[in-house]
Amino acid sequence: xxxxxxxxxxxxxxxxxxxxxxxGRVVTRFPPEPNGYLHxxxxxxxxxxxxLSIQNKGKCNLRFDDTNPVKEDVEYVxxxxxxxxxxxxxxxxxxYYASDYFERIYNCAVELIKIGKAYVCDxxxxxxxxxxxxxxxxxxxxxxxxxSVEENLDLFEKMKNGQFEDGSxxxxxxxxxxxxxxxxxxxxxxxxxxxTHHRSGDKWCIYPMYDFAHPISDALEGITHSICxxxxxxxxxxxxxxxxxxxxxxxxxxxxxxxLNLTYTxxxxxxxxxxxxxxxxxxxxxPRMPTISGMRRRGYTPEAIRDFCERIGVAKTSSTVDxxxxxxxxxxxxxxxxxxxxxxxxxxxxxxxxxxxDQVEWFDAExxxxxxxxxxxxxxxxxxxxxxxxxxxENPPKKYFRLFPGSEVRLKHAYFITCKSVVKDExxxxxxxxxxxxxxxxxxxxxxxxxxxxxxQWVSAKHAIDAEVRLYDxxxxxxxxDESESGDYKENLNPNSLETLYNCKLEPSLKESKLEDRxxxxxxxxxxxxxxxxxxxxxxxxxxxALKDSWAK
Ligand code: ATP
Ligand code: MG
Ligand code: MG
Numbered sequence: 001x002x003x004x005x006x007x008x009x010x011x012x013x014x015x016x017x018x019x020x021x022x023x024g025r026v027v028t029r030f031p032p033e034p035n036g037y038l039h040x041x042x043x044x045x046x047x048x049x050x051x052l053s054i055q056n057k058g059k060c061n062l063r064f065d066d067t068n069p070v071k072e073d074v075e076y077v078x079x080x081x082x083x084x085x086x087x088x089x090x091x092x093x094x095x096y097y098a099s100d101y102f103e104r105i106y107n108c109a110v111e112l113i114k115i116g117k118a119y120v121c122d123x124x125x126x127x128x129x130x131x132x133x134x135x136x137x138x139x140x141x142x143x144x145x146x147x148s149v150e151e152n153l154d155l156f157e158k159m160k161n162g163q164f165e166d167g168s169x170x171x172x173x174x175x176x177x178x179x180x181x182x183x184x185x186x187x188x189x190x191x192x193x194x195x196t197h198h199r200s201g202d203k204w205c206i207y208p209m210y211d212f213a214h215p216i217s218d219a220l221e222g223i224t225h226s227i228c229x230x231x232x233x234x235x236x237x238x239x240x241x242x243x244x245x246x247x248x249x250x251x252x253x254x255x256x257x258x259x260l261n262l263t264y265t266x267x268x269x270x271x272x273x274x275x276x277x278x279x280x281x282x283x284x285x286x287p288r289m290p291t292i293s294g295m296r297r298r299g300y301t302p303e304a305i306r307d308f309c310e311r312i313g314v315a316k317t318s319s320t321v322d323x324x325x326x327x328x329x330x331x332x333x334x335x336x337x338x339x340x341x342x343x344x345x346x347x348x349x350x351x352x353x354x355x356x357x358d359q360v361e362w363f364d365a366e367x368x369x370x371x372x373x374x375x376x377x378x379x380x381x382x383x384x385x386x387x388x389x390x391x392x393x394e395n396p397p398k399k400y401f402r403l404f405p406g407s408e409v410r411l412k413h414a415y416f417i418t419c420k421s422v423v424k425d426e427x428x429x430x431x432x433x434x435x436x437x438x439x440x441x442x443x444x445x446x447x448x449x450x451x452x453x454x455x456x457q458w459v460s461a462k463h464a465i466d467a468e469v470r471l472y473d474x475x476x477x478x479x480x481x482d483e484s485e486s487g488d489y490k491e492n493l494n495p496n497s498l499e500t501l502y503n504c505k506l507e508p509s510l511k512e513s514k515l516e517d518r519x520x521x522x523x524x525x526x527x528x529x530x531x532x533x534x535x536x537x538x539x540x541x542x543x544x545x546a547l548k549d550s551w552a553k
Contacts, residue, residue: 046084048309105216109189170189171190173241187211219252262323266482336371347503352417412444412457415444
């Protein structure tokens with residue numbers, strides 16, 4: 001099973017199937033606007049729509065909601081397809097564009113005019129807002145509300161033919177200026193916009209509004225359950241009004257759920273675009289971004305993202321999910337799958353003075369203690385090795401079990417070593433450690449049963465691969481970046497969200513790593529190759545997530 005949902009939407013579908021409401025059909029859709037890359041919030045919507053269609057043996061359409069030419073682009077259309085597929089979902093031959101319905105949506109507007117339910121209005125945008133009234137005050141009729149059908153048909157045709165300027169007129173539905181629901185007070189359904197559309201080019205200079213295009217697109221595709229986020233709850237009467245008034249026979253039902261918000265990030269495409277445009281990040285796929293492409297490059301798995309979407313569930317009230325849960329999901333997935341390897345991120349050289357100069361030994365290293373089928377690999381050992389600077393202290397506190405002058409530690413998979421002396425340069429910086437190894441402790445235990453508490457990773461100097469390693473922290477420094485005092489979320493960007501280590505030493509088996517491989521660098525975290533910057537002769541690894549789990553179950 002790709003995903004399994006029991007929630008209030010599934011309950012509605014179950015009831016509909018029982019009463020044979022849609023003739024047993026279940027058709028959902030995921031309708032992104034191609035005006036940016038998909039983010040983890042979209043992943044929730046994708047999992048819900050595709051997940052519900054799969055578990056009810058229905059269909060799920062991918063529909064580009066491309067009715068706003070100014071902000072849309074084919075780059076986004078392409079990235080959205082890549083991301084949905086990568087998440088593990090398949091729309092088969094059911095990919096649609098709202099722009100393909102422009103002709104039919106236009107005809108629906110003409111139909112509304114003909115039955116006296118739409119009119120061309122010459123008020124400015126400001127006037128329309130003013131006339132609309134407020135929650136406590138009824139609206140006022142537009143002076144153009146009672147134009148004849150003939151005049152409206154003529155003006156609307158002229159709008160379509162490009163005879164008027166942008167913003168000079170709109171087409172409005174004629175509903176109820178006294179409705180307690182502001183969305184029902186003669187909403188605008190078409191606007192004039194002389195802009196080139198990424199698919200229809202310059203064919204149209206009028207474009208339908210979302211609230212008009214969406215229910216019609218849903219109905220034309222035979223959608224049964226049109227799932228959207230809570231902001232559209234108050235638009236539902238309008239959604240239903242269009243479908244009823246236009247006399248569609250099979251009417252989709254709009255169902256709202258709470259959108260996903262995550263701590264330490266922002267989720268609006270407008271803000272993500274701003275971060276990209278102004279180079280706060282390296283692009284939509286920057287590994288710190290909450291985008292699907294960023295998470296993919298960072299090393300997240302589709303399985304972990306789907307697991308996350310399942311765990312957060314589907315509710316009717318908004319809340320903010322702790323990013324620690326997302327991190328918990330990726331850790332759990334990688335704990336089961338990732339090969340354990342040795343990597344030294346901040347190297348310090350260790351010379352084993354009693355080890356034969358040119359000797360090389362190959363130790364068997366377990367690939368994954370969580371997976372008995374994962375096997376082993378060979379790791380080379382020699383006289384000069386690297387260990388992590390953080391595993392040595394010249395003047396350690398009590399209970400420090402790693403290396404310090406006079407102490408003994410276990411090198412993972414290899415020998416016990418004891419630190420004999422510290423070599424420093426003129427400036428007093430430590431350049432290397434002189435140690436001895438105990439030949440009797442081969443494999444990690446000594447025959448005399450000596451206790452050694454600390455076990456550390458290491459890499460043979462002459463076999464090591466050099467790599468750049470990027471450590472990521474949250475993109476924002478506070479849990480709710482949208483709540484900054486100045487009102488500018490950018491003030492909450494974390495200046496330390498990326499730390500780059502240039503001189504890392506990795507065990508040679510990593511020479512073979514491929515893009516989809518994910519590793520646990522033991523004692524450090526989970527890592528993978530950076531798909532953009534890593535090259536044959538210059539390895540770049542991303543830290544997917546650190547080992548320590550802060551998710552409180
Ligand atoms: P944004 O405000 O980021 O531009 P949007 O809702 O305008 O988001 P769309 O491209 O229209 O973006 O979204 C496609 C689908 O994904 C919609 O059905 C929308 O409800 C859903 N979606 C968008 N953001 C979220 C979110 N944070 N959580 C859940 N679903 C979301
Ligand atoms: Mg939208
Ligand atoms: Mg939007």
